[in-house]
Amino acid sequence: MIAADPQMTGTPADTQPALSLQGLSRRFGDTHALREVSLDIAEGEFFTIVGPSGSGKTTLLRILAGLDQPTTGALLLRGKDVTGQPPNKRPTAMVFQSLALFDHRSVGQNVEFALKMRGIDAATRKARALELLDLVRLGPDYYGKAVTQCSGGERQRVALARALASDPEILFFDEPLSALDYRLRKTLEVELRSLQRRTGRTFVYITHSLEEAMVMSDRIGIMKDGQLVQVGTPSDIYDRPRDRFVARFMGEVNILQIRDEHLPELDSPLPGFADGHLILRPEALHTDGQGIGIKVTVQERFQLGSRVQLHLDTPAGLMIAEQPASCALQPGDEAQFHFDPAQAHRVTE
Numbered sequence: 001m002i003a004a005d006p007q008m009t010g011t012p013a014d015t016q017p018a019l020s021l022q023g024l025s026r027r028f029g030d031t032h033a034l035r036e037v038s039l040d041i042a043e044g045e046f047f048t049i050v051g052p053s054g055s056g057k058t059t060l061l062r063i064l065a066g067l068d069q070p071t072t073g074a075l076l077l078r079g080k081d082v083t084g085q086p087p088n089k090r091p092t093a094m095v096f097q098s099l100a101l102f103d104h105r106s107v108g109q110n111v112e113f114a115l116k117m118r119g120i121d122a123a124t125r126k127a128r129a130l131e132l133l134d135l136v137r138l139g140p141d142y143y144g145k146a147v148t149q150c151s152g153g154e155r156q157r158v159a160l161a162r163a164l165a166s167d168p169e170i171l172f173f174d175e176p177l178s179a180l181d182y183r184l185r186k187t188l189e190v191e192l193r194s195l196q197r198r199t200g201r202t203f204v205y206i207t208h209s210l211e212e213a214m215v216m217s218d219r220i221g222i223m224k225d226g227q228l229v230q231v232g233t234p235s236d237i238y239d240r241p242r243d244r245f246v247a248r249f250m251g252e253v254n255i256l257q258i259r260d261e262h263l264p265e266l267d268s269p270l271p272g273f274a275d276g277h278l279i280l281r282p283e284a285l286h287t288d289g290q291g292i293g294i295k296v297t298v299q300e301r302f303q304l305g306s307r308v309q310l311h312l313d314t315p316a317g318l319m320i321a322e323q324p325a326s327c328a329l330q331p332g333d334e335a336q337f338h339f340d341p342a343q344a345h346r347v348t349e
């Protein structure tokens with residue numbers, strides 16, 4: 001399906017990254033949108049870039065896709081320098097948040113667009129479009145439908161099929177699911193992941209939703225102020241955030257200061273722990289068991305399916321605990337919670 005890259009001859013595919021980002025920086029006047037971003041993305045990897053608004057995600061993705069150029073640095077695609085090469089000269093495709101479908105054309109015409117541009121005959125185009133629609137789980141009936149007759153989720157699938165039509169080696173995704181409702185988003189997250197596995201293509205995705213990143217990705221890169229501050233598997237990042245920024249970004253966490261082998265806010269000794277912060281997930285706090293005790297007053301109780309979330313007033317400020325639904329604590333109750341510091345993760349920054 002994909003023509004061999006002459007530069008790749010004799011080189012095992014798995015030793016050559018699909019993309020190699022080498023010190024990419026981008027300035028807009030005085031704004032440093034990207035600062036020295038270096039990273040290798042492997043062939044067939046689902047890599048997601050996550051970060052808050054303004055952290056540089058779109059700038060980075062646009063440079064990777066060839067829609068913008070870095071101020072300094074280089075981008076290698078399978079070992080070949082493509083910095084400065086326009087997007088249509090690259091074996092890549094992009095799926096935008098806005099989808100950018102041609103509304104006045106049919107689903108089939110949208111999917112076939114790249115094939116028509118290449119001068120492929122109508123019968124071959126149609127056969128390929130039907131295959132692609134099948135790949136994104138749209139039946140042959142959709143081929144002749146107007147795009148305007150499709151629902152949000154169906155349009156999303158059409159955009160995917162259209163991006164896949166040019167048989168790209170790498171697909172870039174710019175928050176394609178953010179406009180969809182929660183349930184549809186969840187379904188499409190799983191489908192995108194499965195599509196990526198079935199096609200074996202490299203997917204590079206940006207989102208501000210860490211939940212989305214956790215579901216789909218082989219690896220996640222966390223961006224802050226134009227830099228990649230941590231790169232790792234979802235569990236690396238969830239279990240071992242490198243600093244408080246990443247820990248907070250990963251969801252609800254409790255953060256306790258450690259100074260002189262003490263937790264000053266709890267007035268508890270913590271022998272053997274160097275200065276820094278302790279990251280405690282809500283599920284690390286228990287009403288029974290041993291470890292460091294915290295006297296709390298329950299402020300709020302929220303039912304989360306089979307679990308309850310409790311907001312606790314503590315000497316260290318507001319803390320959040322997650323308990324089984326059988327937990328009887330109600331707002332106003334006083335209680336003693338515990339956690340095992342050996343199970344907690346410590347960060348220095």
Ligand code: ATP
Nearest residue numbers: 028031033051052053054055056057058059060208
């Ligand atoms: P969001 O999630 O809100 O889309 P983002 O993480 O994608 O944010 P970018 O759009 O990459 O962030 O922007 C990074 C920084 O670069 C921001 O400070 C932004 O204002 C600035 N920036 C981006 N594009 C331009 C531009 N064309 N001209 C000037 N400044 C820009």
